[in-house]
Amino acid sequence: xxxxxxxxxxxxxxxxxxxxxxxxxxxxxxxxxxxxxxxxxxxxxxxxxxxxxxxxxxxxxxxxxxxxxxxxxxxxxxxxxxxxxxxxxxxxxxxxxxxxxxxxxxxx
Amino acid sequence: xxxxxxxxxxxxxxxxxxxxxxxxxxxxxxxxxxxxxxxxxxxxxxxxxxxxxxxxxxxxxxxxxxxxxxxxxxxxxxxxxxxxxxxxxxxxxxxxxxxxxxxxxxxxxxxxxxxxxxxxxxxxxxxxxxxxxxxxxxxxxxxxxxxxxxxxxxxxxxxxxxxxxxxxxxxxxxxxxxxxxxxxxxxxxxxxxxxxxxxxxxxxxxxxxxxxxxxxxxxxxxxxxxxxxxxxxxxxxxxxxxxxxxxxxxxxxxxxxxxxxxxxxxxxxxxxxxxxxxxxxxxxxxxxxxxxxxxxxxxxxxxxxxxxxxxxxxxxxxxxxxxxxxxxxxxxxxxxxxxxxxxxxxxxxxxxxxxxxxxxxxxxxxxxxxxxxxxxxxxxxxxxxxxxxxxxxxxxxxxxxxxxxxxxxxxxxxxxxxxxxxxxxxxxxxxxxxxxxxxxxxxxxxxxxxxxxxxxxxxxxxxxxxxxxxxxxxxxxxxxxxxxxxxxxxxxxxxxxxxxxxxxxxxxxxxxxxxxxxxxxxxxxxxxx
Amino acid sequence: xxxxxxxxxxxxxxxxxxxxxxxxxxxxxxxxxxxxxxxxxxxxxxxxxxxxxxxxxxxxxxxxxxxxxxxxxxxxxxxxxxxxxxxxxxxxxxxxxxxxxxxxxxxxxxxxxxxxxxxxxxxxxxxxxxxxxxxxxxxxxxxxxxxxxxxxxxxxxxxxxxxxxxxxx
Numbered sequence: 001x002x003x004x005x006x007x008x009x010x011x012x013x014x015x016x017x018x019x020x021x022x023x024x025x026x027x028x029x030x031x032x033x034x035x036x037x038x039x040x041x042x043x044x045x046x047x048x049x050x051x052x053x054x055x056x057x058x059x060x061x062x063x064x065x066x067x068x069x070x071x072x073x074x075x076x077x078x079x080x081x082x083x084x085x086x087x088x089x090x091x092x093x094x095x096x097x098x099x100x101x102x103x104x105x106x107x108x
Numbered sequence: 109x110x111x112x113x114x115x116x117x118x119x120x121x122x123x124x125x126x127x128x129x130x131x132x133x134x135x136x137x138x139x140x141x142x143x144x145x146x147x148x149x150x151x152x153x154x155x156x157x158x159x160x161x162x163x164x165x166x167x168x169x170x171x172x173x174x175x176x177x178x179x180x181x182x183x184x185x186x187x188x189x190x191x192x193x194x195x196x197x198x199x200x201x202x203x204x205x206x207x208x209x210x211x212x213x214x215x216x217x218x219x220x221x222x223x224x225x226x227x228x229x230x231x232x233x234x235x236x237x238x239x240x241x242x243x244x245x246x247x248x249x250x251x252x253x254x255x256x257x258x259x260x261x262x263x264x265x266x267x268x269x270x271x272x273x274x275x276x277x278x279x280x281x282x283x284x285x286x287x288x289x290x291x292x293x294x295x296x297x298x299x300x301x302x303x304x305x306x307x308x309x310x311x312x313x314x315x316x317x318x319x320x321x322x323x324x325x326x327x328x329x330x331x332x333x334x335x336x337x338x339x340x341x342x343x344x345x346x347x348x349x350x351x352x353x354x355x356x357x358x359x360x361x362x363x364x365x366x367x368x369x370x371x372x373x374x375x376x377x378x379x380x381x382x383x384x385x386x387x388x389x390x391x392x393x394x395x396x397x398x399x400x401x402x403x404x405x406x407x408x409x410x411x412x413x414x415x416x417x418x419x420x421x422x423x424x425x426x427x428x429x430x431x432x433x434x435x436x437x438x439x440x441x442x443x444x445x446x447x448x449x450x451x452x453x454x455x456x457x458x459x460x461x462x463x464x465x466x467x468x469x470x471x472x473x474x475x476x477x478x479x480x481x482x483x484x485x486x487x488x489x490x491x492x493x494x495x496x497x498x499x500x501x502x503x504x505x506x507x508x509x510x511x512x513x514x515x516x517x518x519x520x521x522x523x524x525x526x527x528x529x530x531x532x533x534x535x536x537x538x539x540x541x542x543x544x545x546x547x548x549x550x551x552x553x554x555x556x557x558x559x560x561x562x563x564x565x566x567x568x569x570x571x572x573x574x575x576x577x578x579x580x581x582x583x584x585x586x587x588x589x590x591x592x593x594x595x596x597x598x599x600x601x602x603x604x605x606x607x608x609x610x611x612x613x614x615x616x617x618x619x620x621x622x623x624x625x626x627x628x629x630x631x632x633x634x635x636x637x
Numbered sequence: 638x639x640x641x642x643x644x645x646x647x648x649x650x651x652x653x654x655x656x657x658x659x660x661x662x663x664x665x666x667x668x669x670x671x672x673x674x675x676x677x678x679x680x681x682x683x684x685x686x687x688x689x690x691x692x693x694x695x696x697x698x699x700x701x702x703x704x705x706x707x708x709x710x711x712x713x714x715x716x717x718x719x720x721x722x723x724x725x726x727x728x729x730x731x732x733x734x735x736x737x738x739x740x741x742x743x744x745x746x747x748x749x750x751x752x753x754x755x756x757x758x759x760x761x762x763x764x765x766x767x768x769x770x771x772x773x774x775x776x777x778x779x780x781x782x783x784x785x786x787x788x789x790x791x792x793x794x795x796x797x798x799x800x801x802x803x804x805x806x
Contacts, residue, residue, distance in 0.1 A: 060321030
């Protein structure tokens with residue numbers, strides 16, 4: 001057991017990623033704005049990214065599997081953001097009143 | 109702070125060797141391509157349909173549809189010519205990224221047939237006329253390509269990519285009717301919650317990677333057995349991963365998106381989502397459960413299934429989720445007046461029945477004899493035809509009456525007897541009554557669950573079936589006993605043939621199920637390890 | 638304190654302080670700028686872990702691409718934000734925070750309680766190795782994702798295009 005402050009190990013990164021993941025979940029749960037929820041999603045994905053790279057460095061340094069996974073996460077996040085914004089802009093352009101929750105078009 | 113842990117070597121080339129062994133690694137790609145023809149056909153087909161639409165002189169929205177059908181036919185042909193690989197032929201392609209086994213080929217056939225049934229529905233859908241449809245078919249074929257990946261994935265990266273590919277294209281297709289308010293709302297809800305579900309899943313995958321140091325499912329499954337991870341972490345990981353699958357199959361607690369999305373999406377795509385997308389979700393869930401769900405032998409070995417929540421083990425957790433899923437779906441369906449919404453809740457209920465089959469898979473993993481997933485695959489085949497058939501008839505009726513609400517079906521028995529009888533049979537099958545495939549399929553699911561000790565679940569499922577009679581029978585009563593306004597009409601030959609073509613498999617599976625059951629039992633499954 | 642510890646604590650602060658600010662912020666534009674901090678911090682952690690290529694990719698794609706895209710989205714829908722949920726006017730934070738604190742505690746304690754394999758290794762230059770892996774073992778996902786990007790971007794462009802004659806009703 002070394003000094004918690006100076007010996008940076010896997011656990012430190014896991015704590016950061018765990019907290020970031022939870023904060024992302026809180027953002028997703030409490031936001032109403034679609035773009036706000038998307039930001040929470042980016043936090044979730046980044047938390048997973050920290051995990052992958054940290055595990056790659058400390059637990060499985062023989063190969064770069066974890067880093068490769070993160071490359072794909074980043075690309076997919078970009079595609080996801082483009083998809084989501086296209087749909088958000090679609091609803092914004094086509095519909096005058098855009099409060100999805102207040103609209104009565106679809107009943108719960 | 110952390111203890112040194114021994115884990116089985118991860119296999120594969122290490123970073124130091126990758127440059128030296130690069131020629132060997134590349135040399136196998138060419139031979140693997142030969143077994144990858146159906147996917148290649150789809151890749152080229154995506155570009156082809158978009159180009160066909162781009163270079164059409166006039167706005168003929170049906171033309172790319174014919175080309176999409178051609179692409180699907182070609183893909184189907186290559187699948188059939190490839191045949192079902194036997195247990196000896198089964199293996200992995202592209203350095204273990206995907207597997208080639210009977211299970212994958214069967215699922216791909218099922219998915220392709222389902223998509224091919226949806227395409228003529230798209231071509232005859234009135235809201236989709238006169239639009240640019242090249243992108244629609246491109247996205248549809250892309251979605252199918254993603255689902256091929258889901259059916260055959262053998263690497264955690266491919267699990268994730270397959271799900272994401274199928275999902276992104278689905279989000280866009282849901283919002284494809286640009287002028288439509290419900291479509292726009294459905295699209296936004298679908299993309300937002302879907303992304304969150306996959307974000308949660310990828311965190312679970314990252315822990316799985318950390319526990320085992322590999323992305324290859326086989327290596328992960330082996331390494332998990334030696335890892336001394338705490339049961340609480342294992343169960344958290346399993347639940348995080350399950351979020352992604354649950355969203356795709358619309359299982360509790362991630363089912364809430366389905367009604368709004370199903371109602372908003374254009375009818376043919378709703379049919380696609382409720383059947384094809386769900387089948388792909390179950391394919392990948394079965395792969396996941398078979399790889400990681402085996403209970404640890406003699407209490408020593410640990411797998412993802414070793415964790416417990418409140419004294420429930422993994423099959424019991426799946427069983428509880430199945431109970432909630434079917435009950436919520438059936439109870440909510442009772443109050444629906446919109447046909448698409450009713451079928452949305454009904455499809456949540458059916459996800460529950462299928463999940464019951466998956467829960468019964470777990471105790472049979474690794475056992476000799478029939479694979480536990482046989483009832484699930486059989487029910488997926490039945491479900492494909494009965495649900496697509498119901499949607500197909502609903503679309504014809506909606507085009508005639510101009511409404512997707514239930515009163516549009518009143519008096520259908522007099523106006524269009526062929527449609528009414530067809531829908532009657534599909535409803536009978538959805539309830540699960542003989543002589544239809546719905547009966548034989550559900551019977552096998554219940555039997556499998558009972559034999560594997562999930563007695564409470566079976567009772568809940570039977571109760572649910574009784575509840576579901578009410579809302580399906582309501583439609584039957586509307587069609588035959590109620591008076592409807594509107595004139596009778598004669599169906600075009602094409603539509604009549606299509607209805608008959610979908611009724612025949614339902615009756616056939618109900619009366620002569622043995623050959624299909626035998627086929628599914630004989631499928632090889634590349635067990636990982 | 639060695640330099641690694643100093644950089645780590647700085648980056649962890651850069652990740653988590655803006656992340657908390659995102660949770661509590663009421664202004665969506667502020668949220669986007671706080672997110673910038675989090676993404677920078679994550680990039681710093683990647684660099685600290687020896688993932689030099691990823692760290693730079695994170696800056697280029699996440700900060701240069703995705704975050705800017707989100708800001709554009711905010712700007713374009715600023716007059717009437719698109720809401721996804723039926724809730725009171727102000728988001729209710731208290732229940733979210735309680736569930737969040739519980740989740741964080743469970744998750745972090747489970748993560749720390751596990752015995753992780755710890756292999757000493759020195760970080761190396763990664764770009765070349767990543768490239769060799771992507772073009773050999775990972776060739777399939779690499780090709781599939783290119784098809785995915787093509788299809789999804791064509792679809793997104795179709796959906797987002799404004800004022801086309803067919804969708805004008």
